[in-house]
Amino acid sequence: xxxxxxxxxxxxxxxxxxxxxxxxxxxxxxxxxxxxxxxxxxxxxxxxxxxxxxxxxxx
Numbered sequence: 001x002x003x004x005x006x007x008x009x010x011x012x013x014x015x016x017x018x019x020x021x022x023x024x025x026x027x028x029x030x031x032x033x034x035x036x037x038x039x040x041x042x043x044x045x046x047x048x049x050x051x052x053x054x055x056x057x058x059x
Contacts, residue, residue, distance in 0.1 A: 029043060
């Protein structure tokens with residue numbers, strides 16, 4: 001039996017990557033808040049940017 005070569009693996013779609021990143025940032029913010037640490041402004045800004053992009057994609 002001849003093996004058919006598989007195509008190379010591509011990239012995850014951007015919306016999937018962004019959704020996963022939102023979940024990661026959310027979890028990190030919760031961990032910091034639970035430990036009574038300051039939440040880095042960069043995290044909040046990135047989270048808000050990603051949420052805005054997700055909202056725009058839905059419209």
